[in-house]
Amino acid sequence: MRKRLIYFVGGIFLPLPLLAYVGPGAGFAFLGSFLFVFLAFFVALFNLVTLPIRVVIRAIRRSRALKRARVKRVIILGFDGMDYKLASELMKQGRLPNFKKLAEEGSFLPLKSTEPPLSPVAWSTFSTGVNPGKHNIFDFLARDPKTYLPKLSASEILPPKKYLKIGKWQIPISKPKIELLRKSRAMWKVLGDSGVYAQVLRVPFTFPPEKFYGLQLAGLGTPDLRGTQGTFTYFSEEEKPGDFELSEGIFLKLEKVNGYYKGRIPGPPHPFKKGEVLNKEFKVFPLGEDAVKIKTEDGEMEVRKGVLSPWFRMDFRAGVAKVSGIAQWYLHSTSPLRIYLSPINLNPEKPAMPLSHPSIFAVYLAKKNGPFATLGMAEDTWALNEGVLDEEGYIQQVYNANRERERIFFDALPKSREGLLISVFEYPDRIQHMFWRYIDPQSPAPRDSRKKEVVEAIYRVYQDADRIVGETTKRLRKGDLLMIVSDHGFGPFRRGVNINGWLMKEGYLHLKEGRDGSGKWFADVDWSRTVAYGFGLSGVYINMKGREKEGIVAPKEAEALKREIREKLLKLYDEEKGERPVAAAFLREEIYKGPYVKNAPDIIVGYRLGYRVSWESAVGKVVEPVVVDNTRRWSGDHGFTSEQIPGIFFCNKKVASERASLMDIAPTVYDLLGVKTPAFVEGKNLGVKL
Amino acid sequence: MAKKVKISDEAYEKARELVEKKGYSSVEELVEHLINREYSEEGEGGGEEERLKGLGYIS
Missing domain, CATH: 3.30.1360 (Gyrase A; domain 2)
Structure with missing residues (x-):
């Protein structure tokens, strides 16, 4: 009953962006605590009063769409970076039985990506059904022609424009700006305009989330608490970070005190003092050779050597304001003491930036399923590149994040009764980026492990995706249509x-x-x-x-x-x-x-x-x-031409078309759910045969 | 919260023609694009190197 109530409340209330911390140099939640509650009350009241009218309008639109709909529900699983050729080969070897069954009973086609076949470009085309010239995303980076400096292509975060300055202090008195730079119209917005409900889970480059008739959890592109794409911290009792030369991340020395070590965790920029950072004190108590206890004012946790810790909550305080984050520890060694701390993710239970639509949805997910990675690229590829996270630790991080996403998806699957449900799993991409050297004898990169879980990491991630497909097909209901897509393939x-x-x-x-x-x-x-x-x-x-x-x-x-x-x-x-x-x-x-x-x-x-x-x-x-x-x-x-690395398209039904492109997914969904394809959409309906 | 702007019928018709011809998804998108374009010409420009930190594809 409680879960339903949260869904109900989430569904009817307009999303209200938090007036929160928004990245380097910006102010944050000072206005949040009071004004947010105040505004939320009036918005909620307005929504309650107008609810009956909106329900009637939505019901009329919905009934029109439902009359034309060919299926009750469309489920799309996205596996970022899943490669057509590799998937075909592994199916031949009998290692992907669930994918194979889909291919035999339904459809399996190479899926043409965009030029260039990069995730922000490709997923934006998937989301809208248009070429990049219409959605405005051409790379991970965009340049500012006035400075030749880089910006993220898909979102922009600007600090508040107005501050009240008192000495060294600056109190934000206007709202920060967080804007999605992807243009055109996403398929879930088009569906929502016709009264068709959608749940959109971690589709890349959906930060900040958009308002539409449905639920959304932001994916790749969501920053960490420091406002970056993921900055790890590496602590050691040594003067230097061991054998490493860190080009990314932050190295900090731990100070030895009587029987323990103390240090500070650098958090987000200080909201009221320009150029300063909020810090959090912590202590490390050795527990023999293989474990330590880590203690802060927010709690304590035992961390074992070689085991990525559960999420550790850390709240950074600036007077009355508080910014909440979660991070994971990884103990490298106790002698010398070396500890890795993952990028600090926004705490989904108290998000300092909008993580979902409506904003309460992320809170619901955290309450229901426990804390989860909110950082867009939660898998710390740089920490592995730099050697401060070893291969086993990285694999744990990848799978931990994916298990959380799985829980969220399988929680949503029985609850979404009709319309569209999309969930994107990014782990094939993260594993292939870092472990391709093990399947490529010509790679000049180090192959320093002989452990099976490392050497076979790529095959295993495809097999794990196959398991998710199997679990999903078991739960399909009559009238469900399942599609599986990837944004691009992979190569050396x-x-x-x-x-x-x-x-x-x-x-x-x-x-x-x-x-x-x-x-x-x-x-x-x-x-x-x-x-x-x-x-x-x-x-x-x-x-x-x-x-x-x-x-x-x-x-x-x-x-x-x-x-x-x-x-x-x-x-x-x-x-x-x-x-x-x-x-x-x-x-x-x-x-x-x-x-x-x-x-x-x-x-x-x-x-x-x-x-x-x-x-x-x-x-x-x-x-x-x-x-x-x-x-x-x-x-x-996958920075090649799209022709060389097609992605995958699977469907549990046959399709008429012999070719498929990412652009074709949106119009195919419109056809299945009885919604007229808008004129600006360029893809072609793949013609699902029911 | 979205704001409403009144424009003449003639301008609206022109906007609709442009939407179709140029490939915008709506009149709203066209209007926002034109405003943003003008606005960015006025600004000083900048970069966001700090925000890119940790993006695996670059170093």
Whole structure:
């Protein structure tokens, strides 16, 4: 009864974004505690009064859609990064019996991704049924042409504009801005407009959540409590972080006191003091050789060596305001004492930023299923790259997060009676990125484990996904339609292409006098002589006059220049390996159409399997040589052309179409649920045969 | 909370034509895009390097 009441309350009340902490430099919950409650009361009252009218309108729309609907419910499982070729091979070997059964009784097709086949681009196309030119997401990163600096492409967080300043203190008196930058209209919004209910669980790049008729939990793109995409902390009693040279994360020394160690956990930026950070004191008590007890004012927990801890709540206080987070500990060793702390996730029970629609939905999920990872990329790939989290610890982290998502999905499955239910599981992507080296004999990355769980991590994650499919099909009801999709496939990342180094070598990019390379984000680039620069994971931009701040290329000269660069890119040759790293290079107008094409890179580079943009070029550095080995544990990737790495499409029914693209999912759902496909949608109905 | 703006019938018709021609999903999206475009031209610009920290795809 209580659960139903929460659902009921969640369904009828408008979502109210929390006036909360919103990232570096921003103010947070001072207004939250009082004003939020005050406003919530009036919004709730308004909603209660207008409830009967809204219920009638919704019922009329719903009855129209239901009359046309071909199925009662559509369930979509998303497995981020699941590769068509690998899935086919494992099905042949009999390792994926549930997928195989679906393929035999229903449909199995390669699913065409977007160009580039990157998660933000691809999932946005899945969500809307349109090409990137209409949804405005072209990469993980977008550049600001006024500064050549990067921004996240899918969401923007801006601090409050107005503060009351009293000495060193600044009290926010206006709201922060948290905006989803994906444009067009998501399928759940279209369905909701026709009275069809939807539950959308962790679809990537749905942060901040949108208002619509249904429930949503944000996925990839959701920040941590520090406002970043995930910053871990590594503690040690040593002066330096052991053998590691941390390029990401924070290293802090623990201070030895009588019989214990003490340290501080750096939390979010101070809401009222610019440039300061909220900290939390903690103590570590050794418990023999294999365990420690960690204690803060919020509680204590025993942490065993090699075992990722359960979620540990940590509240950061600034006067009357409190920002609540959760994180996990991992004890490396007791002598010397080395402890990893995961990025601090927003506590779903007390979210400092909007995690769900309605906002109470995340609270409900936490109360019902326990705390869960809310950070978009909860799997700490950097900690494994840097070696501060070992392979077993990383695998635990991946599976822990996935079990939480599973619990949420299987809780929702029996409760959603009709309409659409989507749940995305991202663990195939996270495992393949980090463990491809174990299935790729040519990988130059370290293969330092012989443990089966590590060596076979990729096969195991496909098999685990197969188990989820089996559990789901067992629970299907009459009138249910099941689709399974991935946003792209996967391949080896053996060699990195320093695209900016190549542009420099070819005379398109120039450095300031006396420099032989550039630091991050083009710090040493001489824009007065530069005509093109590489940005993000697949883009090349022309340094265009009137568009870029220091642009020098006249728009009428740009077309010829783009074609010239493309031709040369296609001829780029890796002499050491005897291969051409670039499989295709597209001019943006060739592959995108829509109102946001002008925001896309001028050239989209599609790398050949085995190659990707280098780590250095991805952050705007200019270095040589042009092609280098990728020796990081992040050894699998999908920064290739979409043609080389199709995703998967499964359905428990046959489909008429012999080809499928991510764009086709939304119109297929509209057809199944009796909703007219809007004119702006470009995908084609796959024609499910019932 | 969404706000309402009144425009002439003629401007609305033009907006609808543009929506169809350019591929917007609604008149609201068109209006917001045009406003944001104008607004960003006025601003000083910036970056969000700090927010990117921890994004596995870059370092």
